[in-house]
Every structure is written in C-alpha cells, then in structure tokens.
Amino acid sequence: MGDGPGSVDDRELLDGLRRGDGAVFDQLCLGYHDALWRFAFRIVRSREVAQDVVQDVFLNVWERRAELAITTSLAAYLFSAVRRRALVYLRNDRTATRIAATWGPGDVPASGTVGESPLAEVEREEREAMVARALATLPPARRQAVALRWGEHMEYEEIAEAMGISVEAARAHVSRAYRTLRGLLRVMGVDPPV
C-alpha cells in the first residue's frame, strides 16, 4: 500500500477520495487499518481505544476529503493523525502513568524451536534475556520510530511527520537502536553482514 511518498497507489487513493468514491475509501481503510491500529495500540495500550482512534481518523479523512492537504505521503499523514488523537486520549486519561510502565523488559515474546536439546534451550533463554535487557534500554520514542522503520518500512521523512519530530531525530533514533542490535550480535561473536 503506497511504496513511498507520491507513489502511484497514493495518487489513486487520493483522487478517488476527492471524488467521493466510497469503494476507494474502503480500500484505503482496509489497507491501512492494521498498521494504524498497531501504531495507536503502542501508544494507548488498549485494544478498544486504539480501535476508536483509528475509526475516528478514517471518518475524519472522509469528512475532510475535499480539503486534504498532504505534504509527504498518505501513510505519514494518517499515522500523524492517529498519533495526535492517541496522545489526546493519553492526556485526558487519568491512568496515564500506567502507560509509561508498560514499556520495558518482558516485551520479548516467548520463542523456541521444536525439538531443541536442553542445552540449546538454555542458550536460547540466555539470548532472550540479553535481548530483553537491550530492549529495555530503548526509550519509548525510539521504539516508536524503529517500529515505523522496520515494521511499516517508512522513509525518515514519513517517520518524522508521523511522530512530529525532525528528520534528524528520526535518523538518530533508528541509528542508535541499530547500534544496540549490532552490539548484541558482537557480544555473541557475530559480525553483521557486509
């Protein structure tokens, strides 16, 4: 769905949207829904609120379809709108302190391979703990930026617009997170591919 700013997909979607084409709008919703929901969920940490946020953004896009002014890409615009609404929810929600505590270790999901030996299992658990410790060093904004880059494959300009930060800040977030990963590999005695 839209391989970059000003891609053909984007133009077709925007044209259809301005025409008031309901079918094109449905395609837009279906295409972006999952990514936008996950993005909202990372911020608000509630499935229902994330759903409300995404619904509201889609409806708003439809209501303002004639006046949309999109600078970078449709994706960046949508993510930015979702981010703004999600942050409004957080500001108004008195349990906001709960949100800060949910980022941290324990975010590494359980993993494994079928039929591994006990030794392999211990080694894997050690690696898991190492990865969890490394993830815990990433502040929320860095995780957000890297999730957009490695999850949704966004360009730095799009990440910057979606998160409301500068392009340099977006680059720095990804750069530092990658260096953390590279550090993990070197600890294991492995050099990244060249």
Next chain:
Amino acid sequence: MTSDSFPTQSFEDSEVELLELYLAGKLTGSAAERVERWMAAHKDAREVVEMFRGGVVGVDTKAPDAWEIVEWVRARRGWHDRRKASVSWAGHATWKLGTQPLRQRRWSMVTGLTVAVLLVLALFREIPWVRHTEFYSRTTYTTAAGQRANIELRDGTHIILAPATRLEIPEDFARRSRTVRLSGEAYFDVAHTAGMPFVVEAGKVRTVVLGTAFGVRAYHRTVQLAVRSGRVAVNGTVLNAHDIARVTSNSTVTVLHDQSLDAVLGFAAGRLVLTDMPLQDAIESLDRWCDVNVQLGDPALARLTINAILTDGSMGELLEMFQVTYGLHVVHVGRTITLYPR
C-alpha cells in the same frame, strides 16, 4: 561493547549497514540475498535479530478485523453527508427570514420551523445509535482466531462459528422473520419453521433457506456456500445438497455440483482440512485456526503443497506438522512462526 553508547554520527556519515537496510525493507535482489545467506549461516544471530525486531515492532499484537471498522465508518459517513446537505438547506431558509417584510416573514417563519422540525426528525432517524432497523437491538457472537463457538437459537437452529467470525442475531429473531448477519464463517443447521425463511446476510450476499444444513464462508468480498442437505437460494440462484457456490463482489454466482464437503465444512466438526493447497494459500486458514502469524523465510516455500488435518489448533500441533511432516526449520517468536527450508 560501549562505542554505541552515545553515537554522534547519523547513518549518512558512517558505513552503510546492510542489515539495517534489510530490516527497513530497502534491499532487493543480490543485496537482500547476501543478508539472507548471512542469516542462514548464523542461525542464533538470526534468532536474536528476530527477537529484537519483534520486541520493537510488537509482532504479538493482532489487529482486530478491519471490516468492522470499514462498516462502522461506512454507516457514519452516509449519515454525515446527509446531515451536511440538510444543514445547508436550513441555513438558506434562515437567511431569508431577516430580509423580508412582516407578513412574508410569518410564512418564512413557518417554513423555517417546519424545516427545523424535519431536520431534527431526520437527524434522529439517521443517528446510528437510534436507528430503527431490525438490527437496532441485537446479540452479537464473536470468535477470535483459534476459537470456535456453538450457538442455539430460539427456533432450534444450531450454528457453529469458525474462528475470527462475528454473527449478529436481532432481538426479534423468529418472531416475524429470521434474518442473521454474518462476517466470517459459520455452519448453519436450520430448523424448519413454516412461513419464515431463514436468511443469512453476508455483505451483499443474501442466502435464503427453509430447513437445511449449509456452510457460509464470508471472510472477504467473495462469499462461498456449501450445502450439506436441503435447498438454499443465494441471490436468486438455487443450490442443492453437495453444491458449492461462490459469489464474487460483482454478484456473479458460480456453482459446482457433487462436491466433497469435508474440506469446506470440516470446521463444524472441529477440523481444519487442507487438501492439495499451496502453502501461500493455506497460511490464511492456518493463521485463523491456530491464532498465529505464519511467515515464509524463503519465498520458494509458497509453492509447497499442504495436505493436513488439524484438530485442536494448538501451536504444538502446527509446529510439529511443519517440522516433522514437511521437514522445515521453524523459528517462532511469540505467535509469529517463520518457516525456512532445512
């Protein structure tokens, strides 16, 4: 490793990092293959990369069904557009009020008042939460991925919901009509009630029966029906036992006769039956049945033919199938399963 504690360089200044570009989806062709070869040669490193990426991207969180949102927005955008039209009309009538002499003004006031009353009525009729359709008050049954459900309706109809399915039953079901709304897949064993046909609405596809047993598969725009016994009418076409019909988004109905129903209706008996299915196509059903997210580490695996019967939909059963029956190398992180050739 401390040199990356406070990096001052951005990526522009330092050397190109292949692995980062690969994770960002910016690599193709031979460069991507170089990274994939590296991962194949360093399986432990690959696992660490996937765990790290998973922890950041959040692979564990499955988004709710997109169609729900689309339908919600659809319902409200129609209301919004009609409201906009009504408001601009009322605004025009009000403007006229201020510029006319008294006698004419009284007529305009009556008109304006009527418009206002009509507008209020129109708004209340259109506000979705006071909509007076047969689905205003209803019970909704929902299954998540990996779940099934058994439902018995007050007329004796028995329904089995497949995973990732939503079924709506109106409050007045079986009083004057029997209409249900389906998004997903379900098996219906309909009790015969004279004079009250049973209707299943799945998107724009309407299936009408009197007393029969059949399955409806409506996860996407194309709807599939399979009749076990009795007769079923779908969008005007009549189907008999052992017919399988597909209705496309432009309402074209294609019917196949004398079909084996095990694969298509297996879910009603607690089985996911896959027969000669390419892995790429099977992934969607496997994801729903087992509540997982299967990824192909090697695109060539897409053509692997799958023959399987899964019962409890547990992760263990699925991993065993991949590892033992098909000899694949399996890495799972949370509920994401990535498959590689050995």
